[in-house]
Amino acid sequence: MLAGEQGNETGITKFILLGLGNHTELWPFLFLVFLVIYLVTITGNILIIVLVAVDQHLHTPMYFFLRNLSCLEICYTSTILPKMLSNLLTGDRTITVSGCLCQYYFFGSCVGVETFLLAAMSYDRYLAICRPLFYASAMDRKLCFQLTAGAWLNGMMANSIVVFLIAQFSFCGPNVIDHYFCDLSPLEKLSCSDPNLLKIIVFLLTFIYTLAPFFMTVSSYVCIIASIIRIQSSLGRQKAFSTCSSHLMVVCLFYGTIIIVYMLPDTPTLRQLNKIFSIFYTVLTPLANPLIYTLRNKEIHKALRRVLGKLTHFFGRGCLQTFLVLQ
Numbered sequence: 001m002l003a004g005e006q007g008n009e010t011g012i013t014k015f016i017l018l019g020l021g022n023h024t025e026l027w028p029f030l031f032l033v034f035l036v037i038y039l040v041t042i043t044g045n046i047l048i049i050v051l052v053a054v055d056q057h058l059h060t061p062m063y064f065f066l067r068n069l070s071c072l073e074i075c076y077t078s079t080i081l082p083k084m085l086s087n088l089l090t091g092d093r094t095i096t097v098s099g100c101l102c103q104y105y106f107f108g109s110c111v112g113v114e115t116f117l118l119a120a121m122s123y124d125r126y127l128a129i130c131r132p133l134f135y136a137s138a139m140d141r142k143l144c145f146q147l148t149a150g151a152w153l154n155g156m157m158a159n160s161i162v163v164f165l166i167a168q169f170s171f172c173g174p175n176v177i178d179h180y181f182c183d184l185s186p187l188e189k190l191s192c193s194d195p196n197l198l199k200i201i202v203f204l205l206t207f208i209y210t211l212a213p214f215f216m217t218v219s220s221y222v223c224i225i226a227s228i229i230r231i232q233s234s235l236g237r238q239k240a241f242s243t244c245s246s247h248l249m250v251v252c253l254f255y256g257t258i259i260i261v262y263m264l265p266d267t268p269t270l271r272q273l274n275k276i277f278s279i280f281y282t283v284l285t286p287l288a289n290p291l292i293y294t295l296r297n298k299e300i301h302k303a304l305r306r307v308l309g310k311l312t313h314f315f316g317r318g319c320l321q322t323f324l325v326l327q
Contacts, residue, residue, distance in 0.1 A: 012175040014094045019180045031088040038081045044290030045070035055303040061139045065121045068148050073286035076110040080181045080282050100182040105163045112155030119213035120147040122220035125244040130227045158209040169193040246292050257281040
């Protein structure tokens with residue numbers, strides 16, 4: 001049962017998120033930093049979504065997946081940063097048990113969806129580079145939709161099982177979470193219930209819903225790199241690598257930080273280091289994705305120039321017509 005919400009006198013109804021530390025003099029500075037990161041993340045990902053939607057040249061499988069990734073990153077960062085910003089601004093670091101479970105559900109679901117989306121994008125790049133003659137027929141609109149729908153459904157379904165099991169736990173104290181968001185490990189430690197069933201289920205789901213897409217992503221890039229190496233001309237190698245370099249950087253950033261966070265021993269000495277690395281995949285990865293794709297992707301540059309050109313022409317003509325009417 002949800003402790004405290006079933007009338008249990010020894011149960012707790014709220015957790016306290018310790019955040020990034022007790023140095024209150026740094027909170028205004030941290031608030032401004034994370035507010036800027038949040039606004040840039042939202043703006044950058046919305047820009048990608050709009051560009052892919054309005055520019056016909058970007059109506060390809062690669063940018064279809066990228067648009068979904070940008071939607072995911074908006075959900076991802078909006079799950080964690082607004083609560084963090086509120087805590088830094090008001091100093092109130094409490095969160096209800098149900099609110100904590102909701103935050104973990106959306107956070108965990110976003111992580112699961114992203115593993116599948118990155119695997120789908122790597123498979124798309126594998127077909128484009130290693131099987132170019134079959135790419136157009138294999139990666140059609142139907143397959144793109146199926147891969148994307150599967151990513152969203154699998155990610156949300158897997159975490160629903162975990163959150164359902166946690167919701168059966170009793171929380172009877174202490175109620176302090178030494179983190180800046182609700183993650184599985186802190187919730188498990190604060191529970192008074194037997195966590196063995198949860199650990200078994202999490203292990204199985206991790207193997208099916210995380211390791212499987214991870215190995216698919218890695219194997220795709222092994223084949224891609226092997227194919228690029230076999231290309232004779234340096235110009236051809238450079239062109240082939242440029243089509244997947246942005247996605248490869250995102251994959252390395254996402255999986256690299258997650259592996260470090262969840263493989264580090266949970267000791268008091270490493271706990272602060274764990275928080276720092278957690279910031280990379282919960283806060284900086286959603287920020288890095290639009291920056292990487294917009295700064296390194298020539299097609300995005302061209303689409304942005306075309307859209308800006310149309311807007312300039314439209315508003316310029318409107319201003320001219322207004323001027324003539326006034327005359």
